[in-house]
Amino acid sequence: MARLLLVLVLAAALAAGASALKKPPVYKIPTGAALTSLPGAKLLMPSKQLVTKLSLSLSPVTFQLTLKNKTLVLQFTSPAFISDSGKKALAFGPTLRINRGGTYSVQIANQMVDPNPEKPGDNAKPFYGPMDTNFHSHGLHFPTGAPSQVTASTKYIGGDNVFIKLPAKVAEADKPSTITFNGTLPSDHFPGLNWYHPHKHGSTTVQTSTAHGAILVNDDFDVWMPISSSGCDVIRQVLAAADDVILDTTLLFFQYAALPGTPNALATNVDNANIQVASNISNGTATGNLAMNMTGQDIYLINGGYQPQISMQSDTWQRWRFLYSGAKGFIAITIATADNQVATPDCEMMLIGKDALYLPRLPRKIPGIVLPAGGRVEVLARCSGGRGTGYVLTAGPAAVKVFSDDGFNGNPYLQQQAVLATITMKGASGKAVLKQPLIEEACVPKRPSYASDLRDAALAAASYPLGDVVTSDVQFTFNRGYACEVNGDVYSYPDLNPLLMPLGKVVQWSFNDVFFHVLHVHANPFQLVAINETINAPAPGNRPTSFYKVGDWYDTFLYPFNAAALPGSYQLRFQPGQYTGYSLMHCHYLQHEDAGCMKEVLFQCPGHPTDQPADGFCPGFTFPVPGSVVV
Ligand SMILES: [Cu+2]
Incomplete structure (x- = not known):
């Protein structure tokens, strides 16, 4: 009897905890909006000035997608990074913009509430502590911040330590756990698009698609593509003058998943752990939040918009930096005709680099790209259609056919969406510098x-x-x-x-x-x-x-x-x-x-079999195969 009473009291306490959660702010997913007018567009692609300091709260945000006939098709709640300066619910955190050799700092406060905190032994499960978090700088080459396995999980000393954990609050009124993550890049850090996302083992799946942001390391063409010695004179002009567009491609996926700890959660969650888990904890009504059965209705957002519109000028290079911030899957992408969505000779893509690492020789003419979860691809793209011509950026059959006749041998992680974004041509008023032909593989950039x-x-x-x-x-x-x-x-x-x-x-x-x-x-x-x-x-x-x-x-x-x-x-x-x-x-x-x-x-470091020097550097180290860059 006493035990039953205890269970009832606990259940009541849990229910009280859940009902005490604040109603999260709402992010309405725009449909068909111009890319440049999407909420937070200027935070995603800041103009050239540096952004090296952020203060972010990992907080629940309710995402809603409404079709043109006002039908609510989708509503769920998931953790997202809300900037303390703007306090606006967005589909991404503000972009960090850093120079090579530069320093950044990002304060993370975990405002998520989980009335059932991690218990001893939970870390043997695939999914646990779903609202606990931390911060990973994906793609940056800088100190690990973890000289020892004994201390890395308990003490943050700077750098990219993802063994550390910021536990969720147990109740809304609790103080959030807070860490300021920081790092200094080496002076020979390659430029390009990297990104940040939570990396707490056991909760990366349910957080990353909606909680992430971009990290841009600035170009420095005089260093990486010196004039008249690297063959890069034309392409650096084009890269410098082109419209610079981040395409943050995220995946929202909705197969039902059991909550951590429930029967069969282990077996069913591996492919399906998803937004419902976060949703259930964030406001206690996971599957009820979906206005329709979303099984198999995975959707891609670009920069927080559904099928946004990209504007281009005829025969004018535009710089696209793709990021796949979704937690699972991969897509093929190409440019296709708007009406019947077949690949078109009107458009060209030139590859510059992958994962913020320049190709050995660039550019390289490509028929499309393959973008896996976590990956980035940078291209120059242009189309020849005149004013009013439309194309689509497709991850549907036309893009798959570029690479495979059979869906990549039946690869189960191939995702498809016929229209990621629409492309509208604005006529021929582009700058002359952006209409130059590019010679394939003419440029050999310097390397760190x-x-x-x-x-x-x-x-x-x-x-x-x-x-x-x-x-x-x-x-x-x-x-x-x-x-x-x-x-x-x-x-x-x-x-x-x-x-x-x-x-x-x-x-x-x-x-x-x-x-x-x-x-x-x-x-x-x-x-x-x-x-x-x-x-x-x-x-x-x-x-x-x-x-x-x-x-x-x-x-x-x-x-x-x-x-x-x-x-x-x-x-x-x-x-x-x-x-x-x-x-x-x-x-x-x-x-x-x-x-x-x-x-x-x-x-x-030689001579240090386990614990490494506390400052993260190896005394006297030199690279046996030195790079070509001079900084
Ligand atoms: Cu895998």
């Missing part, structure tokens, strides 16, 4: 040492013996219905067997499966130096096209062309440095990450 060329010929040129490359096999495997493993281990912290990145060496991973999984490595990017075509040629009907080329650099890599994906299919090389400490590699399908497909990576 942490992303210098590591192919065999480049190692030979640097007198680095091939026999000194430190090699290991690394594999993702999906087991037992829900457990996701790296080299046979489900993620745990601390990790007694981290992958080693010895400073002063070139490291090579023979990797297996980037068909079902998207490889992301924190802190240090990698170069694709070989694909073993005898064990992993693209399946018949699949075409990597010019978009994929050995020698390209990534921090987030998917190669969705053959499900066989045998061990040793891909050779990836890293040159770790100049930072030390513990970091992570994982699958960026975040439901796989939360299910365990994550492993620690130790950037290891």
Whole structure:
């Protein structure tokens, strides 16, 4: 009887806690609006001035999508970053804009409420502590902030420490836990589009699609593309003068998922953990919030808008920086005709880089892009249609056909949406500098040492013996219905067997499966130096096209062309440095990450087998294969 009473009291307390939640602010998803008029457009793409300091609250926001006939089709509540300066509910946080060598700081206060905080043992589950959070700077090369596995989870000392946790409030009136995340970039940090998002293991899936923001590292063409010595004279003019457009492509997905801790939650959540989990905790009425059954109704937003409109001028280059901020899946994207959505010769795309890492030679003419969860792609695009002509930016069948006759061999993570955005031509008044033809691969940008060329010929040129490359096999495997493993281990912290990145060496991973999984490595990017075509040629009907080329650099890599994906299919090389400490590699399908497909990576200073120098630097370190940039 006493026990029953206790249960009743607890239930009443929980109900009281839930009903005491404040009503979240509402973000109305605009449909068909001009890209430049979307809410927060100027925070997403700030003009050239720096934005290095933010104060953000992770707070519940109610998202609503209403069609033109005023039918409410979608309403859910999910965590989002609200800036303390604007206090407006948006679909993204403000963009950080930093120079190479610059410093940033972002204060995060976790205002989410979870009346059922994490219990001991919960971290063995795929999804736990769903409203606990932290902050990851995806793509930045800077200190790990984690010299020791003993202290990293309890003490934030700066840098990209994602072992730290900001617990949710238990009740609305509680003080939020708060950390100011900060970092300083090296003076040779590559320019480009990176991004920030929560990275607390167990809750990345339910937070990232709606809680994230962009990090732009500014161009510095005099450094990376010096005049009359790099072949870049024309393209740097074009990049500098073109309209600069971030396309933050996020995915809202709605298959029903059981709440953490409920029967079958483990087995059913792996592919389905989603917004309902967050919604249920954020305002206690998850599935009831959907005005229709959204199963299979996943939708993409661009910059917080549904099918927004991009304006272009005829034959005039525009600079597009794609970010896939959705928690799962991948898409192919191309430009198609507006009426019947077939690929069109009117439009051209020139690839500049992937994941904020310039191609070895640029630009490269491409028929479309493949964008995986977490990835970024930068292109110059133009179309020839006259005033009033319309096109669409499509992730539908026309885009898939560019790369595959059969939906990438039936890849289950391929997502499609016929219209991501519409494109409207505004006539021919573009600047002359933006109408110049671009010569393919004319430009060889300078490279920093942490992303210098590591192919065999480049190692030979640097007198680095091939026999000194430190090699290991690394594999993702999906087991037992829900457990996701790296080299046979489900993620745990601390990790007694981290992958080693010895400073002063070139490291090579023979990797297996980037068909079902998207490889992301924190802190240090990698170069694709070989694909073993005898064990992993693209399946018949699949075409990597010019978009994929050995020698390209990534921090987030998917190669969705053959499900066989045998061990040793891909050779990836890293040159770790100049930072030390513990970091992570994982699958960026975040439901796989939360299910365990994550492993620690130790950037290891010689003479320091486990704990690393407290300041994060390795004394006397120099890169054995130096880059070409002079800063
Ligand atoms: Cu995966």
